[in-house]
Amino acid sequence: MKYRNIMTIRKLTSLALTGVLLTGSALTLGGCSQKSDDNANVLYVYNWGEYIGEDVVEKFEEETGITVIYDEFETNEVMFPKIDADPSEYDVICPSDYMIAKMIENDLLRPLDWDKMPNATAYTGKTYLEQAESFDPGNVYSVPYTWGTVGILYNTEEVDEEIDSWSVLWDEKYYDEILMQDSVRDIFAVALKYLGYSLNTTDLAELEEARDLLIRQKPLVQAYVVDEVRDKMIAGEAKIGVIYSGEAEYTREENEAMAYVIPKEGTNVWIDAWVITRDTHHYENALKWIDFMCRPDIALENFEYIYYSTPNIGAMELMDEEELENETLFPDLDNYDNLEAFDYLGEEAEAMYFELWKELKSAD
């Protein structure tokens, strides 16, 4: 009897251990979706977290009969290695500008057949297509999906001053009240703009200066996070956070005391756009997906759920005055002469950024 008890405990222990090991491997293997049938009427979509209207995937499936396998990523840098390892793992992806440039340079994308995307052709605003040429000359590979800025979100009930500069992120009275983006390019962009440099600099001295500035800020920072900035700000965990404009608008819906500002030193203006992978097995379905996203009613539905500015003129015509006058979503960018989009900087510069980032994360 005693022996059996011991066996039970052993078995339970090993079961429990297996559970933990499996959880661990599930974490690392999470994104490896299996694909057995290349001819099935399916579409593998890889998008940012919470970056689509709630019912949009379902509507697409209903209207087209295509089964969508939908996965999410948190940063461009996490997405890239997966696609580089296997450019057929997903069919359609929504990366940011500089990452699209990198994917084009690494030959991971397939040119789009615009003739098969009437909505994309008709409703994508010209200004945005022109802006997109900075990372995708000729608009060969990508259709803009959302655009926005990076700025400071603060709780006006907790912060007495009117914030207009990145300098507030180094103000010691906000000790443990600041949230920064846990993402290499975004966090360095803040320091570089504050110092008056380009956020695309590859000058080591400028970057080291930015690193030192960020290390000096580290004790004041409550946490380096990505999606949690939004939830922590709403919950009142922090008073000030660096955030994307769409996320900022979401927090304002939850709490009217939130204010979003584009600092006077300038910031990053970005575009996220749909692209199709080089080795896609479902090219036609992917084109249908992109075109579906550009249909005005769908673009509007996405906009109203995710709160990121849309480049879709059809959707903008459907919006009411109040939405169009929202300065967080549709800021008057003519007031700034120091806005920049991220460029792809090449592997050498990326390694340099990563090295400095490690030094920042490792600092006390």
Next chain:
Amino acid sequence: MSKTSKHTAMLGLPYYAWAIVFIIVPLFMVVYYGLTDKTGAFTLDNVMAIAHPAHAKALWTSLVLSLESTAVCLLLAYPLCLVLARSGKSSNSFLVLFLIVPMWMNFLLRTYAWQSILEKTGIINTALAALHLPPQHLINTKGGIILGMVYDFLPFMILPIYNALAKIDRNVIHAAHDLGADDLQTFLRVILPLSMPGVISGITMVFIPGMTTFVISALLGGGKILLIGNVIEQEFTLAYDWNMGSGLSLVLLVFIVINIVIQMLTDKDGEGVL
């Protein structure tokens, strides 16, 4: 060899196949990547990269935090196991209930739950505020990470120690008393030595996951405290440098191997091995 024992040996085949595909092959891949550069040429640079100040510091932090949480687990687990082992069989159901049930919940979820417990506006600080006590800075600290490790790994300390203690024949303890040993002497010279295999096994099972975690430090450290697990994860995901990531994993593997060797040396009968 009789026919039956041949057949019995066959029963292990599915596991051997599993082990080759999912343990041996990946291990060789890690070794291969770790000892080569991007062009595939042999190099020790990826392993030597542990000397990089950021990496060495992360390794040291991991070592310290992991040892600290192992010590806390041991201090919590051993007395509890003494009580449980003494109270006999009926305590088994108690043990199962209180240790195994929380483990049915996803480990990630439980760690997220700690986030909302420890936060500035979390459960503990809300309670403190209600009692007009000053708020405590709990999350995004090393203490927070240790707490997460202790919570997640404590069962792995309790179970082997309990297992070892429950196996001790009561007659041995009676004999010690009969021969004039008092409680302390019995504990130090009989119970403790006999339970050491369980203790060593428990230490291994807490120390190793503590050394390698990157999730707990990410969620409860606010991204401000870099452990070696985080460095390796970022090499694979952010820097996309599998060679460097594998090289650093090999360094970590050395610690794990040392730990297992110690366990094997102190536990020749395999009693504490699960």
